[in-house]
Amino acid sequence: MSAETAVAQGATSLDLAGPIPGGGEVRLTVEHLTMRFGGLVAIDDVSFQAADGRITAIIGPNGAGKTTVFNCLTGFYKPTVGRLALHHPKGEFLLERIEGFRTAQDAGVARTFQNIRLFPRMTVLENLIVAQHNKLMRASGYTVFGLLGLKRYREAEEKAVELARYWLDRTLLTKAADQEAGNLPYGDQRRLEVARAMCTEPVLLCLDEPAAGLNPRESQLLNQLLMFIRDEHKMGILLIEHDMSVVMGISDHIVVLDYGRKISDGTPEQVRSDPAVIRAYLGEDEDEEPVGETAAGQESAAREGDERDA
Ligand SMILES: Nc1ncnc2c1ncn2[C@@H]1O[C@H](COP(=O)(O)OP(=O)(O)OP(=O)(O)O)[C@@H](O)[C@H]1O
Numbered sequence: 016m017s018a019e020t021a022v023a024q025g026a027t028s029l030d031l032a033g034p035i036p037g038g039g040e041v042r043l044t045v046e047h048l049t050m051r052f053g054g055l056v057a058i059d060d061v062s063f064q065a066a067d068g069r070i071t072a073i074i075g076p077n078g079a080g081k082t083t084v085f086n087c088l089t090g091f092y093k094p095t096v097g098r099l100a101l102h103h104p105k106g107e108f109l110l111e112r113i114e115g116f117r118t119a120q121d122a123g124v125a126r127t128f129q130n131i132r133l134f135p136r137m138t139v140l141e142n143l144i145v146a147q148h149n150k151l152m153r154a155s156g157y158t159v160f161g162l163l164g165l166k167r168y169r170e171a172e173e174k175a176v177e178l179a180r181y182w183l184d185r186t187l188l189t190k191a192a193d194q195e196a197g198n199l200p201y202g203d204q205r206r207l208e209v210a211r212a213m214c215t216e217p218v219l220l221c222l223d224e225p226a227a228g229l230n231p232r233e234s235q236l237l238n239q240l241l242m243f244i245r246d247e248h249k250m251g252i253l254l255i256e257h258d259m260s261v262v263m264g265i266s267d268h269i270v271v272l273d274y275g276r277k278i279s280d281g282t283p284e285q286v287r288s289d290p291a292v293i294r295a296y297l298g299e300d301e302d303e304e305p306v307g308e309t310a311a312g313q314e315s316a317a318r319e320g321d322e323r324d325a
């Protein structure tokens with residue numbers, strides 16, 4: 016059955032039978048996601064789930080379709096086919112149907128980008144306050160009078176600063192609060208992006224290669240931050256990552272894409288020994304070493320060099 020027919024008939028993907036690898040309550044269900052650009056099939060009938068309080072890594076070689084999955088989830092692209100259901104405390108949101116800007120605002124899906132997209136000329140603190148703009152505007156009743164006089168606006172403003180302070184502290188950026196974001200070291204900018212996403216108070220956090228270009232110390236700080244968000248905030252995190260030491264170290268569940276198709280879906284232990292994954296990363300010879308820090312580390316090191324040069 017084609018993905019179109021399956022979605023039209025409301026057929027649930029067979030891939031999703033049974034509990035989510037790595038456990039947890041389901042937060043996101045992606046079914047039959049397909050994205051075509053003209054003749055190019057960037058994602059081909061991909062289904063997977065992601066759970067709350069778990070880190071779900073999406074991995075795969077360059078061009079596999081990872082960022083395109085995020086672009087479909089966050090409203091940048093309208094999928095050609097697919098059902099993207101976010102199970103939210105307020106009810107179910109079908110992400111493929113809602114306007115892009117509502118994905119973060121109403122559905123609570125926050126993301127970071129493969130290439131850092133902070134407001135570089137604003138201070139670190141300003142970046143975190145701007146992220147809460149929608150909340151503040153709601154508190155103002157969308158009027159100038161509200162901005163100037165309403166008690167509820169002043170209270171919302173105080174709360175926004177409080178939340179920003181909390182995430183500054185958690186991302187070890189309190190001392191840099193008044194610096195321009197664009198002047199921060201690279202690792203700090205990456206953590207600031209995560210802090211900014213968390214200031215929108217999301218229910219699902221999507222991170223596109225947050226460890227790209229980081230040195231080992233920065234990478235370790237990022238890992239600690241992601242584990243803190245997962246464990247203390249019980250947040251579902253979708254993580255696109257090339258660095259296998261990060262992926263294998265902190266993920267609970269891994270989905271592997273190759274040429275737009277899902278080739279594996281399981282716990283880190285299941286995925287690292289899956290012959291299809293080994294083939295995708297290392298070519299046809301399955302006798303070579305399994306997916307681990309060596310092969311991916313080399314790729315990651317090469318990419319890091321590229322990113323720093325960019
Ligand atoms: N807007 C677009 N128009 C045409 N083709 C696109 C578009 N966006 C993505 N693609 C193509 O879709 C495929 C998947 O791209 P995508 O960026 O999702 O890969 P990726 O897995 O994130 O790769 P990388 O690891 O290099 O970031 C690629 O062939 C890419 O060229």
Ligand SMILES: [Mg+2]
Nearest residue numbers: 081082083129
């Ligand atoms: Mg990408």
